[in-house]
Amino acid sequence: MSNKSEYSYEYTHILKKDKNCVEKADKFCEDYKMFMNSAKTERECVKYIISHAKNYVEFDKNKIKSIKPYDKFYINNRDKSVVLITIGEEPLDNGFNFVVSHIDSPRLDLKPNPVFENEEICYFHTHYYGGIKKYQWPTIPLSMHGRIFKEDGSYVDVNFGEKDDEPRFIITDLLPHLAKEQENRTLREGIKGEELNIVIGSIPKDFEDDKVKEAVKTNTLKILYDTFGITEKDFARAEIEFVPAFKAYDIGFDRSLIAAYGQDDRVCAYPALMAELENVKPKKTSITVFTDKEEIGSEGNTGMVSEFLFDIVEDLCDIAGVKARDCYRKSICLSSDVNSAYDPTFSDVFEKMNSSYINRGVVLTKYTGHGGKSGSNDASAETMAKVIKLMDKEKVVWQIGELGKVDIGGGGTIAKYMSQRNVDTIDVGVAVLSMHSPYELTSKLDIYHTYLAYKAFLLNE
Numbered sequence: 003m004s005n006k007s008e009y010s011y012e013y014t015h016i017l018k019k020d021k022n023c024v025e026k027a028d029k030f031c032e033d034y035k036m037f038m039n040s041a042k043t044e045r046e047c048v049k050y051i052i053s054h055a056k057n058y059v060e061f062d063k064n065k066i067k068s069i070k071p072y073d074k075f076y077i078n079n080r081d082k083s084v085v086l087i088t089i090g091e092e093p094l095d096n097g098f099n100f101v102v103s104h105i106d107s108p109r110l111d112l113k114p115n116p117v118f119e120n121e122e123i124c125y126f127h128t129h130y131y132g133g134i135k136k137y138q139w140p141t142i143p144l145s146m147h148g149r150i151f152k153e154d155g156s157y158v159d160v161n162f163g164e165k166d167d168e169p170r171f172i173i174t175d176l177l178p179h180l181a182k183e184q185e186n187r188t189l190r191e192g193i194k195g196e197e198l199n200i201v202i203g204s205i206p207k208d209f210e211d212d213k214v215k216e217a218v219k220t221n222t223l224k225i226l227y228d229t230f231g232i233t234e235k236d237f238a239r240a241e242i243e244f245v246p247a248f249k250a251y252d253i254g255f256d257r258s259l260i261a262a263y264g265q266d267d268r269v270c271a272y273p274a275l276m277a278e279l280e281n282v283k284p285k286k287t288s289i290t291v292f293t294d295k296e297e298i299g300s301e302g303n304t305g306m307v308s309e310f311l312f313d314i315v316e317d318l319c320d321i322a323g324v325k326a327r328d329c330y331r332k333s334i335c336l337s338s339d340v341n342s343a344y345d346p347t348f349s350d351v352f353e354k355m356n357s358s359y360i361n362r363g364v365v366l367t368k369y370t371g372h373g374g375k376s377g378s379n380d381a382s383a384e385t386m387a388k389v390i391k392l393m394d395k396e397k398v399v400w401q402i403g404e405l406g407k408v409d410i411g412g413g414g415t416i417a418k419y420m421s422q423r424n425v426d427t428i429d430v431g432v433a434v435l436s437m438h439s440p441y442e443l444t445s446k447l448d449i450y451h452t453y454l455a456y457k458a459f460l461l462n463e
């Protein structure tokens with residue numbers, strides 16, 4: 003080897019390595035945008051995923067006596083997370099191919115007793131969910147999503163404020179003329195948690211009757227009853243999420259980018275879903291997981307700390323007559339989550355040589371964590387080697403990515419919950435600009451190559 007390019011390696015724009023993928027990426031992302039517009043919460047994602055998994059049979063260990071290659075199963079965990087399985091040609095104890103993404107995103111949840119009136123304006127009290135910059139949430143249109151149970155045990159699923167003819171909701175901010183003191187607050191406190199109150203009405207019930215206390219609140223509750231059949235008490239048995247009412251749009255004169263709410267992590271969940279649905283005759287058994295609660299630490303029985311997934315695997319292994327632990331130790335998991343793309347406007351926090359960049363392909367993140375890799379999975383050289391070999395063989399454009407400069411901050415993914423089961427795990431996903439904002443930015447070419455990466459992994463390894 004004599005020339006420089008044989009010794010060195012450069013991470014470049016996808017189009018320098020895959021010249022002909024623009025059209026394919028555009029086509030893939032048209033469907034992606036439709037998904038983003040129709041499934042904005044974990045419950046809506048579960049509904050979307052199951053309705054598209056048409057040839058998958060519900061996994062019931064009491065009914066399924068044997069499994070054979072190419073069988074497809076789904077398991078719905080409480081309407082908030084879902085698992086899709088395709089049985090491979092090889093025995094289960096040759097290992098599984100896991101692809102695990104999350105379908106919850108940062109948002110504003112309603113408190114259990116949320117309705118109040120102040121000076122004839124009616125509001126919802128909120129408690130934000132996940133890591134948000136609170137100042138980003140006032141003065142943008144919001145919509146209401148969730149499930150509310152009624153006295154009689156029935157429930158209503160709400161998706162309101164998305165259609166053109168439906169109203170939106172909003173949080174107010176102070177005008178600059180009177181914001182001298184507010185502007186001296188730190189950015190973190192620019193809008194405080196208890197100031198994230200959503201305006202939901204302003205007309206009193208009965209102008210004639212002065213005796214009605216809190217007439218605007220009463221009128222708003224009446225409209226809520228007429229629209230959804232719910233009363234104030236029912237908010238205590240509800241999960242209601244307010245999210246940006248924005249639709250996904252192309253960005254840039256060249257239409258190369260997509261802005262949408264909740265791309266962390268639906269920008270990985272959607273390619274994972276497409277790769278799984280198209281995974282027809284795999285060698286190894288694939289287990290594609292769409293999990294909940296990642297944004298608050300994977301907690302609860304719909305998050306990755308739960309035994310839910312691992313119980314399913316054990317049930318599957320019981321049917322096949324193998325031990326789950328024998329399968330795990332030979333398995334690989336792609337923890338399918340986003341990384342922060344290098345942002346030239348805020349270059350200070352990134353280490354240029356080890357950041358991920360938009361349009362440079364699917365990001366292989368060896369480790370996340372903070373303060374000396376603390377709390378990170380840290381994929382082994384062996385695992386990195388296996389995945390890189392596969393990506394190169396299948397001509398998937400990939401890049402590496404570290405989450406910001408050393409000691410500047412940090413974060414985590416579900417990777418550690420898979421690796422603690424003795425599964426080789428690596429983070430593989432899309433680079434995102436403005437991550438955790440109400441309107442995140444990604445590249446179409448990256449999304450397409452992430453889909454190619456998951457597809458190659460499920461079919462090949």
Ligand code: MN
Nearest residue numbers: 266267339340
């Ligand atoms: Mn994420």
Ligand code: MN
Nearest residue numbers: 266267297438
């Ligand atoms: Mn996140």
